[in-house]
Amino acid sequence: MPEEKFWKITEFAQKISKDMQVKLNDSKGVHYNTVDKWFKKLESDGIHYVNRVAGEKVYDELDLKIGHIIFERRRANWSLDAIFEALPQVIELRPGNNEGTSDESQVMSESQMFAQLKKEFGSEMVKFRESILEEAAKLVEEKTQVIKNQLPEPENKEKKRKAKRDDFVTNIRLSMELDKEAAEAWSKQPESIRMKKAGWFRKEEDLLAREQFIRDYKIANMSRIAREAYDDDNNN
Secondary structure: OOOOOOEOHHHHHHHHHHHHHHHHOOOOOOOHHHHHHHHHHHHHOOOOOOOEEOOEEOEOHHHHHHHHHHHHHHHOOOOHHHHHHHHHHHOOOOOOOOOOOOHHHOOOOHHHHHHHHHHHHHHHHHHHHHHHHHHHHHHHHHHHHHHHHHOOOOOOHHHHHHHHHHHHHHHHHHHHHHHHHHHHHHHOOOHHHHEEEOOOOOEEEOHHHHHHHHHHHHHHHHHHHHHHHHHHHHHO
């Protein structure tokens, strides 16, 4: 069963505009203030109601279908009153939270909204992390090569051949050491930096801030750890 999607007013209006551009080749779209007025009038007229989370409207797939209908008929020069009068005949609407009806039946749970947001941003987080690691590995390799070029030539050809064979392993080891150092440094940061509000009553680790911190740490310490590694090699 597909997971239901939810939008706030700005994203909701953008979604209607994109859908209608595809369906009707309409390039004008609709402003979120206009969409907000549509649904406020639907509620004030007792026709259809929008779910709330902590008092804030959150639009779902049913609201999207209604938005499509209103948009299309407005483009066909229907008046809002005529559209609203016809809506109950073409789509099942959401009744208001009348007396005796539980609030839970009208309000989308916070967990549903965060589950949807997590799903939408999860793939972007993976791509972002992969991009950071690739960039960090490239910078480690570049910094390592610069330092190697500044070192004296190996005492003999065998050492030179061995150094070339060891380059790949060395770069991986340095990158892993930097990952470990950065993670430990991040764990020592104040909670106000590491954590972010994830709802009304809980916090969770700020993954974007963590990735940025680790990236910055690795960039700032690449020269140092590469220099230390080659100093150790020369002293052994």
